[in-house]
Amino acid sequence: MPTNSPIVLSGQPTPMVRTPSVRDPDLIDSGETQANMMGWSKFIDRTLVEWGRNPAGVVDDDQVPPTHEAIELSCQIAMKLRDAGAPPPTRIVPDGDGGICFERVEGRTSCSLRVYPDRTAELLAFDDCRLLTRVPLT
Amino acid sequence: MGEGIDQIDDDEELYRRILDVYYDPPEGTEVSPEAFAPREHDKTGISLFRAKYVSPQEVIGKKPGKRYWVAVLRAGDLKEGGLRILPSPEGQPPGHAEIPDMTHENRHTDQVEEAKQLLARKLCRRILGPYPQIMLRQFGEDPGSPGGSRPGDLVGPLL
Numbered sequence: 001m002p003t004n005s006p007i008v009l010s011g012q013p014t015p016m017v018r019t020p021s022v023r024d025p026d027l028i029d030s031g032e033t034q035a036n037m038m039g040w041s042k043f044i045d046r047t048l049v050e051w052g053r054n055p056a057g058v059v060d061d062d063q064v065p066p067t068h069e070a071i072e073l074s075c076q077i078a079m080k081l082r083d084a085g086a087p088p089p090t091r092i093v094p095d096g097d098g099g100i101c102f103e104r105v106e107g108r109t110s111c112s113l114r115v116y117p118d119r120t121a122e123l124l125a126f127d128d129c130r131l132l133t134r135v136p137l138t
Numbered sequence: 139m140g141e142g143i144d145q146i147d148d149d150e151e152l153y154r155r156i157l158d159v160y161y162d163p164p165e166g167t168e169v170s171p172e173a174f175a176p177r178e179h180d181k182t183g184i185s186l187f188r189a190k191y192v193s194p195q196e197v198i199g200k201k202p203g204k205r206y207w208v209a210v211l212r213a214g215d216l217k218e219g220g221l222r223i224l225p226s227p228e229g230q231p232p233g234h235a236e237i238p239d240m241t242h243e244n245r246h247t248d249q250v251e252e253a254k255q256l257l258a259r260k261l262c263r264r265i266l267g268p269y270p271q272i273m274l275r276q277f278g279e280d281p282g283s284p285g286g287s288r289p290g291d292l293v294g295p296l297l
Contacts, residue, residue: 060157061201062177093159095170097245101172110255112171129255131248 030085039088044078047092048100055079063096074115089113112130113137142191142225142233148214151189151263152223152235153197157232158205161265169209169227169262174258175247185212186223191233198269199231215261221253 048071051058055065066074074092075134082088087101104110112124121137146152160173176184187197194208216223216237226236227230 047237055201058159060177060204063180064178091170092282093170095172096175096177101170103170104173105168105259110259112251114277120184124251126255131252134248134251 028077033085036085036087037082040078040082040086042094044075048075048078051094051100059094059096063094064098066094067098070115070120071098073119073121074102077113077115077121078102080132082089083097142188142227142235144225146188146213146223146225146235148212150213152186152213152216153189153192153194153210154184154186154209154211154257155197156207156209156265158207158268161209163205169207169258169265171199171251171258173209174240174254174257174265177241178242180236180240180242182226182241183224183238184240185230186235186237187203188225188233188235192261194233194266196220196231198268206268206269207265209262210264210266211257211261212263215263216257219253219256219261221256 050065052068052071052075054055055067055071057065059065087104089104091103092103093103095101095114095116100115102113102115108128112126113121114124115121122135123137124134125132154174156169156173161168174184189210195201199206213223221237222239224236224238226234228234231263236252240253243252
């Protein structure tokens with residue numbers, strides 16, 4: 001093919017056009033990312049939404065059910081982490097004090113993302129049951 | 139005062155009631171640490187029950203609409219993990235005990251957070267249940283007899 005052909009790619013490369021309808025995780029050809037997003041969606045749809053309908057049904061008689069504020073903030077956090085393609089939690093549980101806890105366990109390490117009724121949150125990371133780090137989230 | 143004022147031996151087994159949201163096999167093969175979180179009424183420590191005085195069914199009681207598991211721990215394991223366990227008989231059910239270092243007041247401290255991890259991830263010897271029982275018993279044994287797992291009990295995490 002002659003190098004002066006008009007169909008040969010040449011010249012300065014032009015930047016890819018970004019549109020609001022395309023998110024970075026969508027551009028990653030990764031089954032893992034898709035699985036992560038499905039994992040988050042399952043927790044949002046089956047757990048958090050269900051708790052919003054009947055918060056008292058998920059706790060014992062002597063516990064405080066998750067508050068609507070905690071459920072709402074948990075949904076927002078879950079959707080952000082889902083859209084970022086982050087690994088989903090192993091489970092979501094009520095903290096018994098009106099808050100919600102996202103737990104992820106990987107071997108001897110574990111993480112706990114806490115959402116409190118006052119709409120604050122913090123992340124705790126453990127290694128072999130020892131607290132490694134504890135940081136408030138803004 | 140109820141039964142169980144005597145000192146707790148290292149070999150004694152202890153029960154902790156677990157609501158099913160904190161243990162959901164096969165998706166979660168471990169008990170959630172939040173199952174050991176001190177509750178509002180835990181002013182002097184979280185509650186356990188001594189297996190020598192009470193059956194798992196008695197620990198659960200009658201709570202319509204709820205499903206529970208019972209975590210089995212060994213007193214000596216708790217002591218080796220740095221957790222004190224004291225008898226605290228309160229009446230019914232009998233055999234009540236407490237971990238006095240885990241109270242509602244200090245529930246957010248690093249020490250309690252680590253203790254919850256330790257109890258859930260390392261010290262649970264087995265899980266009995268679920269209760270109410272959904273599996274037919276095979277040998278006609280008394281389901282109310284105290285002690286460890288029995289024929290007919292579903293034992294996690296084998297589920």
